[in-house]
Every structure is written in C-alpha cells, then in structure tokens.
Amino acid sequence: xxxxxADEELMFHVRxxxxxxxxxxxxxxxxxLFNFYCKLTGNRALSEDLVQDVFFRxxxxxxxxxxxxxxxxxxxxxxxNARVDNMRKQRPQVEIEDSLLPVVMPADRAQQTQETAxxxxxxxxxxxxxxxxxxxxxxxxxxxxxxxxxxxxxxNAVKVKVFRALKDxxxxxxxxxxxxxxxxxxxxxxxxxx
Amino acid sequence: xxxxxxxxxxxxxxxxxxxxxxxxxxxKHMADCAECRESYAxxxxxxxxxxxEPSPSMRARxxxxxxxxxxxxxxxxxxxxxxxxxxxSGFFDWFRMPAMQFGLAAAMLFVGILVGRSMMAxxxxxxxxxxxIAAMRQELSTTKQLVVLSxxxxxxxxxxxxxxxxxxxxxxxxxxxxxxxxHTLRYDTSVDxxxxxxxxxxxxxxxxxxxKGIVDALQSKQSPMVQIALIDTLVDMHxxxxxDQIKKFQETPxxxxxxxxxxxxxxxxxxxx
Ligand SMILES: [Zn+2]
Numbered sequence: 353x354x355x356x357x358a359d360e361e362l363m364f365h366v367r368x369x370x371x372x373x374x375x376x377x378x379x380x381x382x383x384x385l386f387n388f389y390c391k392l393t394g395n396r397a398l399s400e401d402l403v404q405d406v407f408f409r410x411x412x413x414x415x416x417x418x419x420x421x422x423x424x425x426x427x428x429x430x431x432x433n434a435r436v437d438n439m440r441k442q443r444p445q446v447e448i449e450d451s452l453l454p455v456v457m458p459a460d461r462a463q464q465t466q467e468t469a470x471x472x473x474x475x476x477x478x479x480x481x482x483x484x485x486x487x488x489x490x491x492x493x494x495x496x497x498x499x500x501x502x503x504x505x506x507x508n509a510v511k512v513k514v515f516r517a518l519k520d521x522x523x524x525x526x527x528x529x530x531x532x533x534x535x536x537x538x539x540x541x542x543x544x545x546x
Numbered sequence: 547x548x549x550x551x552x553x554x555x556x557x558x559x560x561x562x563x564x565x566x567x568x569x570x571x572x573x574k575h576m577a578d579c580a581e582c583r584e585s586y587a588x589x590x591x592x593x594x595x596x597x598x599e600p601s602p603s604m605r606a607r608x609x610x611x612x613x614x615x616x617x618x619x620x621x622x623x624x625x626x627x628x629x630x631x632x633x634x635s636g637f638f639d640w641f642r643m644p645a646m647q648f649g650l651a652a653a654m655l656f657v658g659i660l661v662g663r664s665m666m667a668x669x670x671x672x673x674x675x676x677x678x679i680a681a682m683r684q685e686l687s688t689t690k691q692l693v694v695l696s697x698x699x700x701x702x703x704x705x706x707x708x709x710x711x712x713x714x715x716x717x718x719x720x721x722x723x724x725x726x727x728x729h730t731l732r733y734d735t736s737v738d739x740x741x742x743x744x745x746x747x748x749x750x751x752x753x754x755x756x757x758k759g760i761v762d763a764l765q766s767k768q769s770p771m772v773q774i775a776l777i778d779t780l781v782d783m784h785x786x787x788x789x790d791q792i793k794k795f796q797e798t799p800x801x802x803x804x805x806x807x808x809x810x811x812x813x814x815x816x817x818x819x
Contacts, residue, residue, distance in 0.1 A: 371615050383599070401702075404696060411615055467591065522588055
C-alpha cells in the first residue's frame with residue numbers, strides 16, 4: 353500500500369530509483385504547493401509552472417535528499433529556490449504587475465466577503481519575503497522549527513519575523529480600509545481572477 | 547508588557563492558543579492592546595482566503611515528465627546490461643552548447659555525483675572508465691530530454707520556444723520528444739513555437755511517425771504561415787503520399803489565397819518531381 357507510506361519512506365524509494373513513488377507524493381502535495389505559490393505570486397499560470405519545476409527538481413536532485421529528514425521541509429526548500437530562480441529570470445515590471453493581480457477564484461462567489469478581498473489585497477501589498485513567512489506558517493502547516501531549518505535561522509527569529517509580517521499586514525489592511533470609498537462595498541468582482 | 551516583548555510570545559500563541567505556558571499572558575496583553583488584538587484577528591482571518599484548485603493538466607504534465615524519466619532510466623539500465631562502450635570523444639562538446647543553460651546546474655550535479663562515484667570505486671576492469679563515461683552520457687542526455695519535455699509544457703511562449711530550440715540538441719529521434727514536438731506543432735497557441743517545432747521535426751524526416759505527423763498537421767485550423775511552412779516541408783521531404791491530403795486541404799472553403807496557391811505549387815512539385 354504505497355499511499356499509506358510516510359512521505360519520507362516514499363522519498364527514500366524515489367531516491368533509490370523508484371520514480372513512480374513520486375506520483376504519490378505529487379498527489380499529496382500538488383495542491384498545497386500550488387496554493388503556496390498562488391498566495392505568494394498572485395499568478396495561477398506561474399504557480400502551475402513552479403509546481404512542475406519543483407517536482408522536476410525533486411527528481412533531478414533526488415540524491416541530495418537525506419533519508420530520515422523531513423520530506424516536507426526539503427520540498428519547501430526546493431520550492432523556495434525554484435521561486436528565487438524564477439524571479440531572477442523575470443523582468444521586474446512583470447513581477448509587480450503579477451503581484452497585484454488577485455489570485456483567488458472562490459467556488460462560491462456569494463461567500464466571498466469584502467473583508468476577505470481586502471485582506472487578500474493587503475497580503476499582496478507586502479514584500480514577498482514577509483508574505484512568504486505568513487503563507488508558510490499559516491497555510492502550509494509548518495512549525496516554526498521547520499521554517500527555521502528552511503531559512504537557516506533560529507526558531508525565535510522565525511517568530512519575530514511572523515510577528516513583524518503580521519504587523520505590516522495589519523498596517524496595510526488598515527490603510528486599505530481607510531482609503532476604501534464606502535460605495536465600493538457594493539462591488540464584488542474586483543476580486544476576480546486574472 | 548510592551549508589544550516588542552510580545553514578538554515571540556504572540557506567534558507561539560498563534561500556533562497553539564491552548565498552551566498554558568503563554569495563554570494567560572498573551573490574552574491579558576491582547577485585552578489591553580488593540581494593535582496586537584487586530585494582528586491576531588487578521589491571523590485568524592487569513593484562513594478565510596479560499597484555496598485554489600489546481601487544473602487537471604498539472605497532473606498530466608507531471609505524468610509526462612515522470613514517464614520521460616522512467617524511460618530514460620530504463621534505457622540507462624539496458625545500456626549497462628549490454629556493457630556497450632561508447633567512445634568518450636565528443637562528451638565535452640555537449641557542455642559547449644550555448645543552449646543548455648537551463649538545467650545545466652542539475653546536469654553538473656549529476657556529473658558531480660557520477661564522477662564522485664567513479665573516483666571512489668576501485669579500478670577493476672580496464673574498460674570500467676569508458677563504461678562509466680558512457681553511463682554519464684546517458685544520464686546527461688536523460689536530463690536534457692527532461693529539460694526539453696518540461697520546457698515544452700511551460701506557460702510562456704518564450705520558454706516553450708527555448709524548449710524547442712533545446713530539442714535541436716537531441717540528435718537522435720527520441721520518441722517522447724518527437725511526440726511532444728508533434729503535439730506542439732499542432733496545438734501550441736503561438737505560431738512562432740509551432741514553426742520552430744516544425745524546424746526541429748524536419749531533422750527526423752526519415753521517421754515515418756514524423757512524416758505522418760507533419761502531413762496530419764496540415765488542416766484548416768492552422769495559421770496560414772504554418773500551413774505554408776508545412777507544404778514547403780512536405781515538398782522538401784518528397785512526401786508523395788501527402789498529395790491527396792494537400793488536394794483535400796486545397797478544397798477547404800475560405801482558404802487563404804496565398805496558401806491555396808502554395809498548395810497548388812506543392813501538388814505540382816510532388817507529382818512531377
Ligand atoms: Zn501589543
């Protein structure tokens with residue numbers, strides 16, 4: 353039963369050449385990774401490319417996975433590198449435009465509140481490293497210790513980063529809230545996908 | 547207690563609000579401090595940002611990549627089994643190819659591992675070294691193949707175009723790459739990418755699958771530029787079997803007049819020459 357195996361066991365097999373085990377890991381992580389990138393970049397198409405790149409890199413670098421260490425941490429490390437490489441290749445003005453695009457396409461439009469849209473905008477206003485720390489700690493269910501390993505710092509430093517990112521998010525949110533014209537409340541579709 | 551002293555405590559509380567070690571302290575501070583209260587409220591609200599569903603094509607792309615990898619690996623094993631020794635000359639030429647920037651780092655890693663392995667292995671047979679080099683080459687060409695296949699799937703046309711140009715480095719008609727290029731030729735949204743794919747495919751004009759694929763690509767939905775390039779290619783390849791298809795194609799209503807003329811020319815060339 354391959355789908356009951358732990359991530360680390362599966363990756364151990366991939367490392368030793370059983371590539372099809374990667375399919376199970378893909379099933380497990382394609383959605384979390386995709387959402388990680390969507391929240392980070394605000395761009396769906398780019399996020400899909402990045403997810404492919406991550407799994408491509410996992411295969412290529414499979415030998416560098418140390419058996420017994422957390423697969424998830426290793427994978428997010430690769431994911432961060434893939435994003436950094438991608439930013440290096442991209443022209444800056446494209447980047448800014450992309451990051452302004454709202455990413456989320458909720459299944460049920462009626463449920464999306466103006467508040468959520470505002471929060472999303474505020475999140476996209478943060479510099480990417482701040483957004484990243486929030487996405488990693490809030491959405492990817494990573495412990496501070498795990499994030500610390502990925503970032504190469506102490507867990508306490510991660511906590512401080514979270515605190516400060518949250519402070520910036522709050523300021524961005526309050527600023528948006530203050531500048532929002534009251535009539536804008538009626539408009540629901542400025543939260544559309546690109 | 548000031549907010550700054552709170553920098554480490556609040557995040558602890560965020561991950562586990564029930565932990566008695568800091569619960570009381572944090573909740574007391576939040577009762578007094580509107581800012582930290584608001585930070586906490588936003589943190590809670592973050593989960594209301596909806597998740598996005600990946601498209602099914604993501605799985606398909608992944609499967610294609612994995613297949614390519616498995617196939618390359620299988621060939622690698624077969625090569626080892628046959629103990630076929632390829633000539634080591636020309637191996638380093640590959641590195642000089644300017645197109646292989648993307649993926650080169652990964653390839654270097656492979657080489658690093660392989661070289662490391664070969665250095666540690668005791669020298670037994672005289673042929674061992676040549677064999678290792680052959681294995682190295684195989685591994686590298688597999689990487690190259692993966693690079694091409696993955697790039698052909700990219701969202702941006704410029705990346706796909708780059709993928710097509712990398713495919714030029716793959717000398718032998720690799721079945722996965724041929725299929726991917728044929729698919730690109732027919733369905734890629736960019737005319738430039740389709741034209742480049744055709745250029746790359748022309749090199750394999752001895753392959754029946756390629757010949758057939760090029761004939762099949764000629765249909766009404768193509769852009770006129772690609773249609774003309776296809777006709778020219780078929781003439782270049784002396785593909786006599788294509789005459790009937792071109793004739794049929796020529797009858798398409800509303801066909802671009804230039805294309806129609808070119809088709810006429812192609813039919814004449816193929817039936818006479
Ligand atoms: Zn406070």
